[in-house]
Amino acid sequence: MQSSNLYQSFLIADCGTTGTSVILIEEHADTYSLMGRGEAPTTTEPPYEDVTVGLFNAIRHIEESTGKTFIDKQGGLQGVDAFLCTSSVGGGLQMMVAGLVRIMTAESAERAALGAGAMVMDVIAIDDGRIAPQKVQRMRELRPDAVLLSGGIDDGNIDNVLELTEQIASAKLRPELPVIFAGNIAAREQVSKILENRACLFFVDNVRPVLEVEVLEPAGREIHRRFLEHVVAHAPGYEKLAALTSAPILPTQGAIGYIIEDIAERFKQTVLGINIGDATTDVYSVFKSKLIRTVSGDLGLGTSISNSLKEAGYKKIARWLPFSMEEGEMRNRLRNKMLRQTTVAYELNELLLEHAVAKEVVRLAFEQHKGSVVGLRGVRRARDVGHIFDQSLSSDSLASLMDLDLLIGLGAIFAQAPRYDQALLILLDAIRPEGVTTLAIDQYSTASHLGMLSTLNREAAGEVFYNECLAYLGSAIAPVGDGESGEPCVEIALHTEKDTEQFAISVGSLTRLDIPQGIYRATIKPSKHFNVGKGPGRSLTTELVSGLCGIVVDTRGNLNHNDVHTWYEALNAYPLSKESDRQ
Amino acid sequence: MNNTNMLGLSITPNCLVRKVRRLPLPGDVLVKVGDTVSPETQIAYGEVPGYSVPVNIANKLALEAHQVEPVIIKRVGDTVKKGEALASIKTFFGLGQQIVPSPIDGTIESLSPHTGVVVLRSHPAPFWTYAHIHGRVAELIPHEGAVIETTAAFVQGIMGVGGERHGLLHVAVGSPAEVLDSDRITADMAGKIIVGGSLVTLGALQKAQRLGVVGIITGGINDIELGDFLGFDIGLAITGQENISLSVIITEGIGQIAMSDKTFSLLSSLQGNTASINGTTHIRSGVIHPEIIVPSDLDTPDESQAGTTALQVGANVRIIRNPHFGKAGRIVALPDDLHLAPSELMYKVALLELDDGEQIALPLANLVLI
Numbered sequence: 001m002q003s004s005n006l007y008q009s010f011l012i013a014d015c016g017t018t019g020t021s022v023i024l025i026e027e028h029a030d031t032y033s034l035m036g037r038g039e040a041p042t043t044t045e046p047p048y049e050d051v052t053v054g055l056f057n058a059i060r061h062i063e064e065s066t067g068k069t070f071i072d073k074q075g076g077l078q079g080v081d082a083f084l085c086t087s088s089v090g091g092g093l094q095m096m097v098a099g100l101v102r103i104m105t106a107e108s109a110e111r112a113a114l115g116a117g118a119m120v121m122d123v124i125a126i127d128d129g130r131i132a133p134q135k136v137q138r139m140r141e142l143r144p145d146a147v148l149l150s151g152g153i154d155d156g157n158i159d160n161v162l163e164l165t166e167q168i169a170s171a172k173l174r175p176e177l178p179v180i181f182a183g184n185i186a187a188r189e190q191v192s193k194i195l196e197n198r199a200c201l202f203f204v205d206n207v208r209p210v211l212e213v214e215v216l217e218p219a220g221r222e223i224h225r226r227f228l229e230h231v232v233a234h235a236p237g238y239e240k241l242a243a244l245t246s247a248p249i250l251p252t253q254g255a256i257g258y259i260i261e262d263i264a265e266r267f268k269q270t271v272l273g274i275n276i277g278d279a280t281t282d283v284y285s286v287f288k289s290k291l292i293r294t295v296s297g298d299l300g301l302g303t304s305i306s307n308s309l310k311e312a313g314y315k316k317i318a319r320w321l322p323f324s325m326e327e328g329e330m331r332n333r334l335r336n337k338m339l340r341q342t343t344v345a346y347e348l349n350e351l352l353l354e355h356a357v358a359k360e361v362v363r364l365a366f367e368q369h370k371g372s373v374v375g376l377r378g379v380r381r382a383r384d385v386g387h388i389f390d391q392s393l394s395s396d397s398l399a400s401l402m403d404l405d406l407l408i409g410l411g412a413i414f415a416q417a418p419r420y421d422q423a424l425l426i427l428l429d430a431i432r433p434e435g436v437t438t439l440a441i442d443q444y445s446t447a448s449h450l451g452m453l454s455t456l457n458r459e460a461a462g463e464v465f466y467n468e469c470l471a472y473l474g475s476a477i478a479p480v481g482d483g484e485s486g487e488p489c490v491e492i493a494l495h496t497e498k499d500t501e502q503f504a505i506s507v508g509s510l511t512r513l514d515i516p517q518g519i520y521r522a523t524i525k526p527s528k529h530f531n532v533g534k535g536p537g538r539s540l541t542t543e544l545v546s547g548l549c550g551i552v553v554d555t556r557g558n559l560n561h562n563d564v565h566t567w568y569e570a571l572n573a574y575p576l577s578k579e580s581d582r583q
Numbered sequence: 584m585n586n587t588n589m590l591g592l593s594i595t596p597n598c599l600v601r602k603v604r605r606l607p608l609p610g611d612v613l614v615k616v617g618d619t620v621s622p623e624t625q626i627a628y629g630e631v632p633g634y635s636v637p638v639n640i641a642n643k644l645a646l647e648a649h650q651v652e653p654v655i656i657k658r659v660g661d662t663v664k665k666g667e668a669l670a671s672i673k674t675f676f677g678l679g680q681q682i683v684p685s686p687i688d689g690t691i692e693s694l695s696p697h698t699g700v701v702v703l704r705s706h707p708a709p710f711w712t713y714a715h716i717h718g719r720v721a722e723l724i725p726h727e728g729a730v731i732e733t734t735a736a737f738v739q740g741i742m743g744v745g746g747e748r749h750g751l752l753h754v755a756v757g758s759p760a761e762v763l764d765s766d767r768i769t770a771d772m773a774g775k776i777i778v779g780g781s782l783v784t785l786g787a788l789q790k791a792q793r794l795g796v797v798g799i800i801t802g803g804i805n806d807i808e809l810g811d812f813l814g815f816d817i818g819l820a821i822t823g824q825e826n827i828s829l830s831v832i833i834t835e836g837i838g839q840i841a842m843s844d845k846t847f848s849l850l851s852s853l854q855g856n857t858a859s860i861n862g863t864t865h866i867r868s869g870v871i872h873p874e875i876i877v878p879s880d881l882d883t884p885d886e887s888q889a890g891t892t893a894l895q896v897g898a899n900v901r902i903i904r905n906p907h908f909g910k911a912g913r914i915v916a917l918p919d920d921l922h923l924a925p926s927e928l929m930y931k932v933a934l935l936e937l938d939d940g941e942q943i944a945l946p947l948a949n950l951v952l953i
Contacts, residue, residue, distance in 0.1 A: 017867075045870070132635075132636070132637040133634055133635060133636045133637075136634065136635050137634055158697075159648070159697065159698050162695070162697045162698055163637075163698050163700065166637070166693075166695060166698065166700065166702065167637070170635040170637070170692075170702055171635075190697060194695075279867060298818060298819055303819070303820070303866050303867050304818075304819060306806075306817065306818060306819070306820070307818030307819050310816050310818045311818070327807065328805060328806070328807045331805075331806035331807055331837075332805060332806050332837045332838040333905065335806045335837040336836050336837050336838070336903065336904065336908070337904070338820060338866060339741050339742055339820065339836065339837070339866060340741075340836075340903050340904070340951075341866075342948050343903055343904040343946075343948055343949045344904070344924075344928065344930060344946050344948045344949060345924075345926045345928060346904065346905070346906065346924045346925065346926060346928075346930070346945060346946055346949060347905055347906055347924070347925050347926060348925050348926050348927075349905075350904070350905055350926065351926040351927075351928070416928070418926065418927035418928055419927065575925075575927060
């Protein structure tokens with residue numbers, strides 16, 4: 001077998017619950033490019049019950065567009081050096097996580113499971129406020145695909161680890177249940193005895209060998225192995241699919257994490273990625289060089305759309321609509337969308353309603369995410385005189401919007417938005433970036449495919465993702481502070497090759513700086529009550545990206561939603577007629 | 584990507600229905616192949632193991648874990664009653680006694696020498712599975728249940744609430760476009776499954792439940808009223824476990840939407856027959872739709888009545904999203920070119936002639952066959 005760096009062509013598939021997409025990557029003249037893309041419905045349900053039927057249907061679309069043949073007569077693949085695959089069929093690997101202290105070892109284990117792309121159904125801890133029978137009952141109700149058991153630093157507490165182990169044993173789930181033990185190595189022998197004939201045990205390095213260190217990779221690798229076994233055993237046709245692949249199938253969400261991590265590492269930036277799906281919304285972030293993924297399990301735009309309405313509330317969604325809609329009407333429309341997820345927005349008002357829900361989904365998912373982006377808790381920190389005025393706690397979120405460099409929208413709602421400005425507004429309105437942030441979208445929904453490719457050929461994955469798939473919408477400048485509408489807020493000096501363009505923006509507006517695409521050196525001077533990253537009134541000199549939406553200056557501050565029509569018009573985001581759409 | 588729900592839902596007058604009736608845990612099967620069964624027939628019986636309750640004896644008696652075993656009164660496998668002593672120690676130089684009482688009726692499952700914890704298990708609870716439909720036992724599933732087979736009319740709904748119910752079918756409206764309101768619900772409908780038209784009102788649902796109606800089949804329902812009836816709003820469509828005494832099956836969608844002529848005439852033709860319904864709905868991977876099964880006297884299923892399964896010129900369709908939500912029409916053309924919608928999205932469309940003669944182009948993804 002040739003070295004993966006010598007591979008010149010790849011077919012990469014992502015099998016989702018409803019759809020399967022495949023991309024073709026080829027190298028020509030030392031450059032890797034996206035040469036084709038095909039989609040077809042996933043075929044794990046009756047009457048097909050074979051995932052490869054949908055896969056081959058998607059590949060046939062690429063065959064039609066490229067004139068090449070990839071499916072051979074024996075039902076195998078030909079014409080490419082490697083075939084890779086990610087999968088989220090059936091929601092992926094549904095795990096339960098257990099640890100001693102909720103905010104310490106249990107939290108580390110949860111991060112390991114989420115980072116590896118698993119769905120975490122519940123986190124059990126000695127101090128989670130539930131009594132043992134409740135936890136045992138919960139395990140039996142949820143019937144997890146696998147359990148990640150952590151607890152105790154190495155050579156530390158054993159008794160409580162064994163107590164948790166006994167609870168898992170008491171649940172009598174099934175003898176073949178994979179239990180990954182990533183806790184105190186001194187407890188392994190006794191854990192093994194307790195779970196004998198009750199579960200299938202796998203030992204990996206402790207996720208918290210000492211309090212000050214978190215080691216997530218070994219647990220993550222074992223989760224990937226269990227994921228592969230699980231999908232092959234439970235999803236129709238996966239045995240055939242696995243036989244076609246050149247590397248083990250990865251969870252879709254784990255693969256997206258790889259590409260987000262790669263961006264952060266490659267460009268030395270803090271990154272936030274939001275992936276809105278039918279059923280769930282995943283948020284990925286890299287702050288302080290650490291990838292954190294959270295899943296908002298019941299927030300989405302398809303099967304979960306009515307739950308998204310329930311969580312956000314009618315008023316929060318209605319405030320983004322430039323027309324009025326009664327609660328009953330909204331509920332009926334969204335419930336019908338939930339029941340028939342593949343229906344599409346034909347009318348503008350339907351599209352606006354979907355985008356309004358998307359904004360609330362992103363807002364809620366990010367709120368949940370912020371609570372998880374924290375330093376290692378339970379660690380004793382050395383403090384000296386220099387820390388006297390530092391009031392930050394390890395439980396404070398590290399997801400500081402003022403520190404965020406790149407915000408990426410992933411998923412169909414961004415990729416299929418008829419105008420780029422709509423994608424930009426979803427991100428801007430939902431996240432409310434602060435200071436200077438670059439906004440981008442995964443315009444062909446290839447993040448999972450290329451994340452998968454990055455495990456085999458990082459350079460090729462990066463080349464294709466950054467050059468072809470990541471669409472830069474532009475920089476958003478959002479000064480933070482207080483001021484009356486109409487007062488001066490920020491001055492921007494944009495340095496071009498020939499001269500300097502000056503812009504003065506007042507408080508309370510959303511403004512597009514319509515300048516040619518490119519990267520510009522700029523000096524941003526906020527007025528004395530506003531901050532763009534250097535402190536109130538202090539200038540910031542930085543690079544700005546004028547992207548597909550130019551550069552956007554958001555001085556709206558606390559939003560007055562009566563102005564929603566004005567905002568949409570300011571960016572020409574929707575084809576709104578003047579008065580009729582306000583009715 | 585868009586044709587996964589184009590096939591619509593099953594509406595079949597006469598087909599072979601096979602229902603797997605299985606216990607959630609292994610037990611005893613009570614029927615044999617060839618037995619004739621009715622909805623109330625017990626198919627299998629089992630006992631669910633009791634829940635476990637750990638009791639930390641070491642903590643309660645302030646002992647080290649290794650000191651616990653000698654003070655335990657009961658042994659693994661013993662039965663205990665609630666309040667009965669599990670362990671005891673002497674106090675005050677042997678003058679007093681401290682005991683640890685059992686918090687439940689059950690048996691001693693284990694004693695851990697590592698933690699000093701005794702795990703108790705409550706007594707098992709019995710459970711059954713019933714046939715749910717009239718039919719014949721076609722196959723046994725050892726220790727779990729059986730497969731029941733019948734020739735029946737089979738209709739799937741789009742969404743439902745409430746679990747398995749059976750009763751005589753009674754059509755309470757004159758046409759599929761009529762609203763089923765409380766005035767149409769009468770005392771003689773107790774124990775029956777009522778067929779409505781385009782909408783069931785909250786008043787009708789509440790009165791039907793009060794009078795002992797066991798099921799309602801309707802074209803549509805307003806989401807707010809469904810929430811008011813249940814006492815909570817459904818978030819995810821994972822239903823079937825609601826605490827209600829009647830099941831509701833919605834055949835077309837949410838809002839006021841006339842039941843399809845095909846469904847309405849089929850159910851009308853079956854008035855007076857016993858129907859078995861199940862409102863359980865799972866809208867997620869492994870989708871489950873609510874269903875109506877009405878066994879017939881015919882011995883042989885006629886699968887040829889399945890009809891067309893493709894959106895083609897001449898097909899009768901229902902529009903399942905705005906604009907024109909709920910209206911029915913006929914496909915008169917299927918243009919090859921993509922169509923630019925007012926939302927600025929591009930779609931493959933069908934040219935439809937609505938029942939009132941109007942012609943419109945709408946995305947294929949927003950149509951289902953009726």
